[in-house]
Amino acid sequence: GENVEQHPSTLSVQEGDSAVIKCTYSDSASNYFPWYKQELGKRPQLIIDIRSNVGEKKDQRIAVTLNKTAKHFSLHITETQPEDSAVYFCAARGSQGNLIFGKGTKLSVKP
Amino acid sequence: KAGVTQTPRYLIKTRGQQVTLSCSPISGHRSVSWYQQTPGQGLQFLFEYFSETQRNKGNFPGRFSGRQFSNSRSEMNVSTLELGDSALYLCASSLRPGTGAFMNTEAFFGQGTRLTVV
Numbered sequence: 001g002e003n004v005e006q007h008p009s010t011l012s013v014q015e016g017d018s019a020v021i022k023c024t025y026s027d028s029a030s031n032y033f034p035w036y037k038q039e040l041g042k043r044p045q046l047i048i049d050i051r052s053n054v055g056e057k058k059d060q061r062i063a064v065t066l067n068k069t070a071k072h073f074s075l076h077i078t079e080t081q082p083e084d085s086a087v088y089f090c091a092a093r094g095s096q097g098n099l100i101f102g103k104g105t106k107l108s109v110k111p
Numbered sequence: 112k113a114g115v116t117q118t119p120r121y122l123i124k125t126r127g128q129q130v131t132l133s134c135s136p137i138s139g140h141r142s143v144s145w146y147q148q149t150p151g152q153g154l155q156f157l158f159e160y161f162s163e164t165q166r167n168k169g170n171f172p173g174r175f176s177g178r179q180f181s182n183s184r185s186e187m188n189v190s191t192l193e194l195g196d197s198a199l200y201l202c203a204s205s206l207r208p209g210t211g212a213f214m215n216t217e218a219f220f221g222q223g224t225r226l227t228v229v
Contacts, residue, residue: 032215043115043201043220044154051215089154096167097210098144099203099218101154 002027002094006102014110019077021105023090026071030092033066033073034099039086048075080109113138115204115221123227129190132224136183136204142166143185144218145177148199157200160185161208192228199223 003026013019025033031052036044050057050064050073057064063076073092077084087106091099116135124130136143145157156169160179177187189196203218 032209034217036220043222046217046219049215049217091154093209093214095210097208097214098156098159098167098169099154099209100156101146103153 002030002092002100004090004092004100004102006090006105008105009103010106010108012108012110013080015080015082017080019080019084019107019109021075021088021090021107023073023075023092023102024071025073025092025100027092027094027100028071029095030100032093033064034091035064035075036089036091037086038089038104044089077107080107082109082111085109115202115219117200117202117221117224119224120222121225121227123229124192126192126194126228128192129188130192130226131186131188132200132202132226134185134187134202134204134221136185136202137219140204140206140219141183142205142208142216143179143183144203144205145185145187146201146203147171148201148223149197154201157187159208166208166210189226194228197226197228199225 005024034049037047038044066073087104090102142161144159146154159167163179174190179185201223205216205218207213209216
């Protein structure tokens with residue numbers, strides 16, 4: 001079935017360093033890829049998304065890249081800050097319309 | 112503009128009971144999807160409703176059901192609760208279902224209902 005794999009499951013960086021989270025999807029029909037940030041006890045919050053007709057999208061310190069041929073997409077966070085600490089989920093929209101989520105990456109930014 | 116509202120925030124139920132959770136989407140949004148979030152399985156799709164009709168369903172047993180009202184508010188029901196149903200239940204609100212020309216539709220989550228089955 002449709003699947004999204006996300007790596008790594010945990011990531012620890014020093015404040016100011018960059019963080020990269022990678023996802024792979026299986027459904028070649030997917031063309032919408034959102035990223036969510038979930039802080040402890042809070043709702044998943046949409047932070048950025050990318051459509052399949054675009055290879056890269058940036059929003060301040062956050063960027064996403066998409067390689068449709070390889071079915072890979074990645075989240076890049078530069079100049080990380082302690083408030084970036086959270087669980088990040090990638091997702092791909094399946095052919096039936098629902099979002100298929102990766103298992104999440106717990107990012108810890110150490111001051 | 113109000114966000115997605117889920118009630119109640121917390122529930123404790125006994126095995127064998129049933130439970131009903133509610134989700135009010137963002138004003139103007141007509142699609143509501145439900146997800147179960149657990150530490151082991153992550154976020155798993157339950158079902159999606161649009162215009163009071165179930166459009167799509169995930170791989171959950173028939174004990175999980177839902178409905179949508181004419182004002183787009185949605186409820187999900189779990190009957191004959193099992194310990195394994197303990198989870199955070201999240202609903203996501205979208206303008207329209209994410210299919211066809213609307214595959215790029217954004218989805219916004221509510222705070223969730225934390226269900227504990229004892």
